[in-house]
Amino acid sequence: xxxxxxxxxxxxxxxxxxxxxxxxxxxxxxxxxxxxxxxxxxxxxxxxxxxxxxxxxxxxxxxxxxxxxxxxxxxxxxxxxxxxxxxxxxxxxxxxxxxxxxxxxxxxxxxxxxxxxxxxxxxxxxxxxxxxxxxxxxxxxxxxxxxxxxxxxxxxxxxxxxxxxxxxxxxxxxxxxxxxxxxxxxxxxxxxxxxxxxxxxxxxxxxxxxxxxxxxxxxxxxxxxxxxxxxxxxxxxxxxxxxxxxxxxxxxxxxxxxxxxxxxxxxxxxxxxxxxxxxxxxxxxxxxxxxxxxxxxxxxxxxxxxxxxxxxxxxxxxxxxxxxxxxxxxxxxxxxxxxxxxxxxxxxxxxxxxxxxxxxxxxxxxxxxxxxxxxxxxxxxxxxxxxxxxxxxxxxxxxxxxxxxxxxxxxxxxxxxxxxxxxxxxxxxxxxxxxxxxxxxxxxxxxxxxxxxxxxxxxxxxxxxxxxxxxxxxxxxxxxxxxxxxxxxxxxxxxxxxxxxxxxxxxxxxxx
Amino acid sequence: xxxxxxxxxxxxxxxxxxxxxxxxxxxxxxxxxxxxxxxxxxxxxxxxxxxxxxxxxxxxxxxxxxxxxxxxxxxxxxxxxxxxxxxxxxxxxxxxxxxxxxxxxxxxxxxxxxxxxxxxxxxxxxxxxxxxxxxxxxxxxxxxxxxxxxxxxxxxxxxxxxxxxxxxxxxxxxxxxxxxxxxxxxxxxxxxxxxxxxxxxxxxxxxxxxxxxxxxxxxxxxxxxxxxxxxxxxxxxxxxxxxxxxxxxxxxxxxxxxxxxxxxxxxxxxxxxxxxxxxxxxxxxxxxxxxxxxxxxxxxxxxxxxxxxxxxxxxxxxxxxxxxxxxxxxxxxxxxxxxxxxxxxxxxxxxxxxxxxxxxxxxxxxxxxxxxxxxxxxxxxxxxxxxxxxxxxxxxxxxxxxxxxxx
Numbered sequence: 001x002x003x004x005x006x007x008x009x010x011x012x013x014x015x016x017x018x019x020x021x022x023x024x025x026x027x028x029x030x031x032x033x034x035x036x037x038x039x040x041x042x043x044x045x046x047x048x049x050x051x052x053x054x055x056x057x058x059x060x061x062x063x064x065x066x067x068x069x070x071x072x073x074x075x076x077x078x079x080x081x082x083x084x085x086x087x088x089x090x091x092x093x094x095x096x097x098x099x100x101x102x103x104x105x106x107x108x109x110x111x112x113x114x115x116x117x118x119x120x121x122x123x124x125x126x127x128x129x130x131x132x133x134x135x136x137x138x139x140x141x142x143x144x145x146x147x148x149x150x151x152x153x154x155x156x157x158x159x160x161x162x163x164x165x166x167x168x169x170x171x172x173x174x175x176x177x178x179x180x181x182x183x184x185x186x187x188x189x190x191x192x193x194x195x196x197x198x199x200x201x202x203x204x205x206x207x208x209x210x211x212x213x214x215x216x217x218x219x220x221x222x223x224x225x226x227x228x229x230x231x232x233x234x235x236x237x238x239x240x241x242x243x244x245x246x247x248x249x250x251x252x253x254x255x256x257x258x259x260x261x262x263x264x265x266x267x268x269x270x271x272x273x274x275x276x277x278x279x280x281x282x283x284x285x286x287x288x289x290x291x292x293x294x295x296x297x298x299x300x301x302x303x304x305x306x307x308x309x310x311x312x313x314x315x316x317x318x319x320x321x322x323x324x325x326x327x328x329x330x331x332x333x334x335x336x337x338x339x340x341x342x343x344x345x346x347x348x349x350x351x352x353x354x355x356x357x358x359x360x361x362x363x364x365x366x367x368x369x370x371x372x373x374x375x376x377x378x379x380x381x382x383x384x385x386x387x388x389x390x391x392x393x394x395x396x397x398x399x400x401x402x403x404x405x406x407x408x409x410x411x412x413x414x415x416x417x418x419x420x421x422x423x424x425x426x427x428x429x430x431x432x433x434x435x436x437x438x439x440x441x442x443x444x445x446x447x448x449x450x451x452x453x454x455x456x457x458x459x460x461x462x463x464x465x466x467x468x469x470x471x472x473x474x475x476x477x478x479x480x481x482x483x484x485x486x487x488x489x490x491x492x493x494x495x496x497x498x499x500x501x502x503x504x505x506x507x508x509x510x511x512x
Numbered sequence: 513x514x515x516x517x518x519x520x521x522x523x524x525x526x527x528x529x530x531x532x533x534x535x536x537x538x539x540x541x542x543x544x545x546x547x548x549x550x551x552x553x554x555x556x557x558x559x560x561x562x563x564x565x566x567x568x569x570x571x572x573x574x575x576x577x578x579x580x581x582x583x584x585x586x587x588x589x590x591x592x593x594x595x596x597x598x599x600x601x602x603x604x605x606x607x608x609x610x611x612x613x614x615x616x617x618x619x620x621x622x623x624x625x626x627x628x629x630x631x632x633x634x635x636x637x638x639x640x641x642x643x644x645x646x647x648x649x650x651x652x653x654x655x656x657x658x659x660x661x662x663x664x665x666x667x668x669x670x671x672x673x674x675x676x677x678x679x680x681x682x683x684x685x686x687x688x689x690x691x692x693x694x695x696x697x698x699x700x701x702x703x704x705x706x707x708x709x710x711x712x713x714x715x716x717x718x719x720x721x722x723x724x725x726x727x728x729x730x731x732x733x734x735x736x737x738x739x740x741x742x743x744x745x746x747x748x749x750x751x752x753x754x755x756x757x758x759x760x761x762x763x764x765x766x767x768x769x770x771x772x773x774x775x776x777x778x779x780x781x782x783x784x785x786x787x788x789x790x791x792x793x794x795x796x797x798x799x800x801x802x803x804x805x806x807x808x809x810x811x812x813x814x815x816x817x818x819x820x821x822x823x824x825x826x827x828x829x830x831x832x833x834x835x836x837x838x839x840x841x842x843x844x845x846x847x848x849x850x851x852x853x854x855x856x857x858x859x860x861x862x863x864x865x866x867x868x869x870x871x872x873x874x875x876x877x878x879x880x881x882x883x884x885x886x887x888x889x890x891x892x893x894x895x896x897x898x899x900x901x902x903x904x905x906x907x908x909x910x911x912x913x914x915x916x917x918x919x
Contacts, residue, residue: 308771309768315764320757323754327750329750330747330753336746336747337746340736340743340744343740344733347729347732347736350879353883353887356887356890476774480779483915487783487912487915497897501897501901508887508890509887512883
C-alpha cells in the first residue's frame, strides 16, 4: 500500500476541519486547505483499499444490494457509496459532495460501466442506521410579528445534534415561512438538476395567512397555523434525512445562523409554484420529438408507477378529506343533539328517566369531544401525510424529467459535433486552411462537451435510480409509521367510547 | 333494470327478521287478541302488508286469519277513531308514517346510471349497501304499522271497535279511497281552526291540578322531543356519511395495495381489510342509533301529539260545559227554555266528566309506557354501542398486532 488513507479525523482534527469549513464560507474553489477532502477523491488507489478505514463498518453483504432492486451495474452505485462513507467519517468535508458531482474529469479512469474491482461498500442506508450521530429538529412556538398586512409568523426551529459539523449540540433560531421557501429554492437550484429528489415545502396560502395577519382569533386560523407548523417540521425532517442535502451548507446555515438574509424571490416561487413548473417541464418533455430509447425499461416503468401512485394518493387524500369534514359535522351535530337531550331531560317529569336523559346528554357531549379529536387525527396523521406525498411524487416526476433533459443535451451536443465535423470536411475539400483550424478547434471543444454530457447523463441515471430507491424506502417507512399511529388513535377512541357507555348503562337500567 | 328487481316484490321478511319489531312500545298483549304483520310485499309505489290475527274473541268468525292491507287503509282506520266522539277521551294511537322509499329509490337509480363510471367491485359494493338501506327502511315501515295495530289491540276500548274488526277480518279490499281534494282542503281548515282553538283552550287555566300540570308538561315535552328528534336525525346522518367515507378509503387502499407486491402494498391490503370491517360496524352503530334513539324520539313525538290532542278535546269539552253552565244560568234568570238548557248542560257535564276520567287514566298509562319504552331503548342502545365498540376495538387490536409484527 503506497498511499495511506487519510487519517480518520479524531476530535482535534475534526474541530480544525470544521473551523476551516466555517471560514470558507461557501468558497468552493479554494481547495488547498482541506487536504483530507481532496486526497480521497483524486486518488484512484482509494478504491483498492479495502476495509482499511478505521471506524468504517465492514461491508456486510451483497444481499442487501440485491434487495435494493438495482438491476444493472452495481458499480454505478459504488462511487456514491464511497462518497457517503467518506462523508460519514469526515464530516468537515462539505466540499466532498461537490467534488463528487464533478469528479469525473479528475478521475477519468473511473468508468461507470466497466466492472473494475470495486468493493461493494455497503449501502449508505446501512451506514445511516449504524451511524452514531443524532439529529433532532423541532419547529415550535409560532409567533406573530408585526401588525396588519405586514405581519408575519415566526417559528422557532430548534436543533439537537451530535453531528460535529454544527457549532454546538443544541441551538435554535427563528425563521419565517419565506426562509423555508428560500431554502427550498437554493436546494432545488443546486440539486434538482442532478436528479436528486428535493423535498417540497408546504404551500403558500394567501387566504390562510390573511386571516392570521388580520388577527382573526378563531379556530380556523389557529388550525391553519398548526397545520403550517407541522408541515414545516415535516419538511425539515425530510431535508435532513437526505444525506446529500444534509451536507449542503445552506441547510446548516438555515438551522444555525442567527439572521438569514430575507429571501426575496420566494415571492414567486413556492411549493405550488414549483409544482407548476414541474408540470410545465413535464409537458415540454412530452412534446420532445426525439423519443429516448431506453437501454432498459426500469425508468419508464418506474415513472409509470409513480404516476399511477400519484393518482391513487390524490384520490385517497380526497376521500380522507371528506372523512375529516364529515367527522367535523358529526362533532357539531352531536354537540347540538347533546344540548337537545339535556333539555328533554329537564322537561321529563319522571325523575329517574330525567336523570338518565341528562346522563345521555353528557355521554353525547363526551362523544363530541371524541369526534373532534378523531377528526384532528384523521387530518394531521393521515390526510397531511397523503398531501405531502402527492407533492413529493411530483418532485419525483421532476427528477425523471431532469434525466431526460440531460439526455437531450447530450444528444444535441452529439448532433452539433456531427455538424462541426461536416463543416470541417467541407472546408478540407474546399481547401481553406485558415478556417480549418477554427473548425478543428470547435470540434475538439464539442468532443469534450459530448464526453462531458454523456458522463452527466450516466451520472444522473445512477442518481435517479438511487434517489428513487431511497425515496421509496422512506415513503414505505413513513406510511407504515403514520398509518400505525393513526390506527392506534382509533383504538384509543374506541376504548374511551367503551368507558363512556359502560358508565351510562347502569343509569339507564336504573330507570323505573 | 334495477327497478325490476324490486318490483318482483321479494319477500323481505324472513323468520329471523321478525324478531324484536315492536321495539318502541312496551305493550301488554293478552291471549284474547294478538295482531302482527306476518309478511310484506314491496311493489313499485305501494307496500302490501299481511295482517295476521289470532283471537279467541267470539266476535270473529275464525280463531286465526290474515288479510292484506295497504297504508291508506291504516290511515282510514286511524281517522275513524279520531272522528269518533266516543273515543274523545282516549289517546288515539298515532298513525304510522307513509312508507317512503323515494330517497332510496333515487339513489338506486343514480347508481344504475353511474354504472359505467366505476369498477365492478365498487358497483357491486354500492349496490349491496343501497339494497341494505332499502331493506332497513322497509323493515322500519313494517314495524311502525305493526306497532299501531298492537296499540289498538292492547287498548281495552279501541280493540272492540267495529271498524277495527272489519279491518282485521274483511278479506277484500276496503276500498278506502284516499281523500279527494275537497276533503283534504276540509282537513286543512279543520286543523287550522283546531290549532287556533288549541291556543284558546290552552289558555284557560284548569281547576284540576293534574290536568293543569299535564298541559304544561306536554306542551313543553312535545316541543323538546320534536327538537331532539330532528337533531338526532342530523347526527345519525353525519355518522352514516363518515361510515361511507371509510368504505371508500378501504376501496382506494385496496387499489393501492394491488399495484405491487411490495411490503408497503401488503400493508395497504391489510389496512384496507380492517377498514372494510370497521366501517360495517360503524354503519351498524349508526343504524342502531337510528332504531333505538331516533325512532324512539319520533314515536314519542307522535304520541305526545296524540296526548295533546286528547287534552285539547277535553279542553273543548270543558269550554262547552262552562258555556252550557252560563247558558243555564242565563235561562234560569230569564226563566226561558230552562229545561232545554238543563238538558244541554247535563249532556255537556257528562261528556266532560267522561272524558276527564278516561283522560286521566290514559295520561297515566302514557307516562308508564313512555318511561318503560325509554328504559328499554336506552338500555339496548347502550348495550349495542358497547358491543360494537368492543368489536371495533378487537379488530383494531388484532390488525395492529399483525402490522407491528410484520414491520
